[in-house]
Amino acid sequence: IAESLKVNTSLTYLDLRGNKIGENGANAIAESLKVNTSLTSLYLRYNNIGDNGANAIAKSLKVNTSLTILKLENNNIGENGANAIAESLKVNTSLTYLDLYSNEIGNYGAIAIAESLKVNTSLTDLNLRGNHIGASHLKPIEEIIRRNASLRDSAFQAARKRDLQLLELLDQGVSLYSQGSTNNTFLHLATSYGNIALVRALLERSKNPAFKKLLNDKNQTALDLAKEGGHHEIATLLDEDEDSN
Known part of the structure; x- marks a missing residue:
């Protein structure tokens, strides 16, 4: 599958949930994401990719410009994996929805993600439930996500009004792929x-x-x-x- 993604130019949605691909499978998928330009939605929930797999996916997000939806629920991703994902969010501008439900991110992983969101303005939906994160660490993340969503909504209002202010909001970081x-x-x-x-x-x-x-x-x-x-x-x-x- 990963090898085919390197040359495929038409597939936009791929659901591999519950296939036990593990970190090796995640590594292979990640390599394909570095060159694939068509895939916009990727579901990898319940695959036990762990921190190593998350790290590989994170590296691909630094160069991939097409993926908008990424689901990584129940994958035993811990603090190290969260740190890697956080680093990728500092440079990725296409991802708008990230689901990390029921992993092992913890408070320190949440702190890293919060720091990345200070510069990321394209992510508008983020699920961190079930990660043993305290309310005090979740609150700033939720506030930033609301800010990003507000910018996105303003951009859509401008688009509906045929207002070129949309371009200014895109310059502020609203994802072109929203x-x-x-x-x-x-x-x-x-x-x-x-x-x-x-x-x-x-x-x-x-x-x-x-x-x-x-x-x-x-x-x-x-x-x-x-x-x-x-x-x-x-x-x-x-x-x-x-x-x-």
Whole structure:
């Protein structure tokens, strides 16, 4: 599976929960994530990857620019694994949802994650329940996540108003890969409104093919919306941009 991910350019969702892949399997998946540009959702819960596996995944997050959802529940990840993940969050700008439920992160692991979130503004959903973390350590993390979510919500409001303030909020760290309540991205919204200037600006910010392949709740890409809405110039732009990658 890991080897195939290195060359696959179409798979966006992979669920490997409960397969006992262990740290060796996690290492293999992590290596593929360093070069894969299509996968946006990865579920690795109940795989006993431990700190070593978490460390490998964390290293891949420093270079991967397509993954937006990562689920690592029940994987025996301790403080060392949490520290590695925290370091990756300082540089990763695509991940918006991280689930670390029921691991062994503890207070010190939580402190490391809190420090990383002082510079990370793209993560808007983080589950740390069941990790033996005291309330005093969880509170600052929850406050930062709320701040990030507020920035994301403001960005979606700007997108719906066809307001170029969206670009300013992206400059502040809101993830380009953020998805709203119906899983529409900023590119979906700009396309549906026929805002070609904003579409161009968004495409210039991401040369990763995964950005254009993100699906909303109706399994539509931005290109699908352009064709559906009769926005021919935008459809041509998205087609040309796709061909150039």
